[in-house]
Amino acid sequence: MRRLLAALGAVVVSLLSSPIAFSQTFPTKPVTMVVPFAAGGPTDALARIIAESMSRHLGQTVVIDNTTGAAGTIAVGKVVRAPNDGYTVSIGHVGTHVVNGAIYPKLGFDLLSDLEPVILLPSNPQLILSKNDVPAKTLAEFVAYVKANQAKLSAGNAGLGSGSHIGGMAFEKAAGVKLQYVPYRGTGPAMQDLISGQIDLMIDQTSNALPQVRAGKVRAYAITAPARSAAAPDIPTVDEAGLPGMYVTIWHGLWVPKGTPAAVIARLNAAANAALDDPAVRKRLADLGQDIPPADQRSPAALRAFHKAEADKWWPLIKAAGVKIE
Numbered sequence: 125m126r127r128l129l130a131a132l133g134a135v136v137v138s139l140l141s142s143p144i145a146f147s148q149t150f151p152t153k154p155v156t157m158v159v160p161f162a163a164g165g166p167t168d169a170l171a172r173i174i175a176e177s178m179s180r181h182l183g184q185t186v187v188i189d190n191t192t193g194a195a196g197t198i199a200v201g202k203v204v205r206a207p208n209d210g211y212t213v214s215i216g217h218v219g220t221h222v223v224n225g226a227i228y229p230k231l232g233f234d235l236l237s238d239l240e241p242v243i244l245l246p247s248n249p250q251l252i253l254s255k256n257d258v259p260a261k262t263l264a265e266f267v268a269y270v271k272a273n274q275a276k277l278s279a280g281n282a283g284l285g286s287g288s289h290i291g292g293m294a295f296e297k298a299a300g301v302k303l304q305y306v307p308y309r310g311t312g313p314a315m316q317d318l319i320s321g322q323i324d325l326m327i328d329q330t331s332n333a334l335p336q337v338r339a340g341k342v343r344a345y346a347i348t349a350p351a352r353s354a355a356a357p358d359i360p361t362v363d364e365a366g367l368p369g370m371y372v373t374i375w376h377g378l379w380v381p382k383g384t385p386a387a388v389i390a391r392l393n394a395a396a397n398a399a400l401d402d403p404a405v406r407k408r409l410a411d412l413g414q415d416i417p418p419a420d421q422r423s424p425a426a427l428r429a430f431h432k433a434e435a436d437k438w439w440p441l442i443k444a445a446g447v448k449i450e
């Protein structure tokens with residue numbers, strides 16, 4: 125009898141430690157999603173929409189942890205160093221998970237090899253925005269105004285390497301201007317200062333900007349995409365408005381620490397996929413101008429390939445531009 129029990133015990137132990145058993149039991153406690161920017165901004169909004177739906181599919185709460193600072197590098201480092209058990213997930217975008225790899229040489233981790241991809245999340249273009257009392261109504265007038273006043277105008281962003289900084293740099297190049305940046309812990313707080321007129325302009329994602337534009341609290345001149353957005357059909361494209369080709373797309377993703385069991389990643393991927401297929405989630409995201417990737421782009425392998433391709437595209441560009449923080 126004792127031998128039988130011992131044998132049974134061994135089977136149970138081996139079942140529990142096998143990836144299949146782990147995926148069936150995972151998660152047994154809340155999962156933390158680390159958001160690299162302040163509450164009330166675009167990354168935070170996306171995280172909360174996805175986390176709420178993922179919680180239902182996982183049967184455990186997905187808790188949001190806003191860890192801000194240094195354009196997201198602190199938050200990503202926190203996930204890299206977390207236990208690789210699937211309970212700590214990193215949400216971020218092309219800035220935090222690609223661009224920062226070239227801007228911050230002393231990051232202390234490798235964005236491609238120290239994280240395991242879970243899923244590609246929605247992407248959205250940006251809007252060229254100003255506070256309401258700027259004397260410009262069109263993009264051409266706005267560019268002329270910025271050119272004439274560039275030394276005294278302030279542009280909000282979420283730190284060097286953030287999406288709003290990438291958009292700012294694209295605007296500088298397209299318009300032939302130099303911006304004076306004011307860094308924030310996220311474009312949520314920066315948007316509040318744009319509304320109150322503390323700062324003059326910002327290039328920020330539709331997901332954060334559209335609700336404020338619709339409420340008449342800030343002015344939008346153009347969308348950084350080759351086509352108008354169904355969520356904002358009145359806002360002209362940069363091509364139509366006079367800065368041709370100034371396209372910026374901010375895509376998002378989910379990652380976990382290196383060495384997280386594949387079955388746990390599969391479980392997180394399935395929950396996030398279900399969230400992206402949830403009609404209520406799709407509607408909320410569409411209203412914010414977010415484009416949901418098609419199902420065949422939503423596997424961990426697809427994100428791994430896309431992440432690498434994006435790094436290969438961005439890193440040489442950033443190094444050549446000499447944007448670097450020691």
Ligand code: ASP
Nearest residue numbers: 161165167287288310311
């Ligand atoms: N995603 C924004 C940016 O990169 C920051 C934020 O989410 O608050 O500018």
